[in-house]
Amino acid sequence: MRTTVVNLFLVVALVAGSPASAEEQKVRLWKSSVELGAVVTTGNTEQRNFNFRADATRDSERFRHTMYLSGLRSSKDAVVTAQKYYTHYQGDLKLNGHHALFGRVSYEDDRFSGFDYQADVTFGYTRQLLQRENMELNGDLGAGVRRTRVTGGTVEDEFISRVALRYFWQISESAEFTQNLSVEVGDRSTISRSESGIQSTLVGNLAMKFAFNVKHQSEVPVGSQKTDTETAITLVYKF
Numbered sequence: 001m002r003t004t005v006v007n008l009f010l011v012v013a014l015v016a017g018s019p020a021s022a023e024e025q026k027v028r029l030w031k032s033s034v035e036l037g038a039v040v041t042t043g044n045t046e047q048r049n050f051n052f053r054a055d056a057t058r059d060s061e062r063f064r065h066t067m068y069l070s071g072l073r074s075s076k077d078a079v080v081t082a083q084k085y086y087t088h089y090q091g092d093l094k095l096n097g098h099h100a101l102f103g104r105v106s107y108e109d110d111r112f113s114g115f116d117y118q119a120d121v122t123f124g125y126t127r128q129l130l131q132r133e134n135m136e137l138n139g140d141l142g143a144g145v146r147r148t149r150v151t152g153g154t155v156e157d158e159f160i161s162r163v164a165l166r167y168f169w170q171i172s173e174s175a176e177f178t179q180n181l182s183v184e185v186g187d188r189s190t191i192s193r194s195e196s197g198i199q200s201t202l203v204g205n206l207a208m209k210f211a212f213n214v215k216h217q218s219e220v221p222v223g224s225q226k227t228d229t230e231t232a233i234t235l236v237y238k239f
Contacts, residue, residue, distance in 0.1 A: 098128035114221030
């Protein structure tokens with residue numbers, strides 16, 4: 001499954017990075033960052049926790065491409081206690097003003113969730129709701145299909161409606177705050193996500209970030225929790 005996730009992200013990156021027209025190359029803008037956090041303890045208890053995140057955005061005159069990949073792995077006394085990977089890609093076709101049409105695909109592999117994987121494809125409308133010198137708010141409204149494979153069970157398909165908000169606040173020259181919220185309402189299950197992060201520059205392109213993420217799913221296999229939370233402090237490199 002890990003290879004599938006990485007391959008999906010690489011394919012998306014190649015598509016988004018395909019040659020643009022001469023006019024687009026003049027105005028396109030790449031923004032990327034990589035985050036890494038790790039905690040390792042030895043002695044009476046051997047414990048290892050690793051998490052990573054990478055994202056890239058290319059914003060041209062007509063199109064905007066956004067790619068995201070994250071992973072988490074924890075083990076205690078050589079026994080894996082958590083392992084998950086999540087990736088998504090969104091492509092926006094800009095219209096007049098602050099309007100755009102989008103297509104989005106995502107894939108999640110969470111070893112301890114009771115699902116082999118969950119993937120979805122959605123299409124819809126996105127709009128910039130707020131634009132100020134130091135902050136921005138964007139919203140998405142769309143619909144699509146989610147495919148879920150239950151561990152040791154069957155594959156289930158369902159139609160979903162998606163609503164999402166993305167907020168960015170440049171607090172100061174060296175600090176920024178981000179908040180992403182999304183709700184995907186399906187025929188069988190509703191998935192809600194909240195991703196909060198505050199980031200402070202250390203030196204040059206290197207920063208430290210504190211993040212708190214929550215995922216809630218209304219229907220899960222027996223023995224699985226409906227709500228997962230992640231609290232992380234990571235080093236971030238922007239380029």
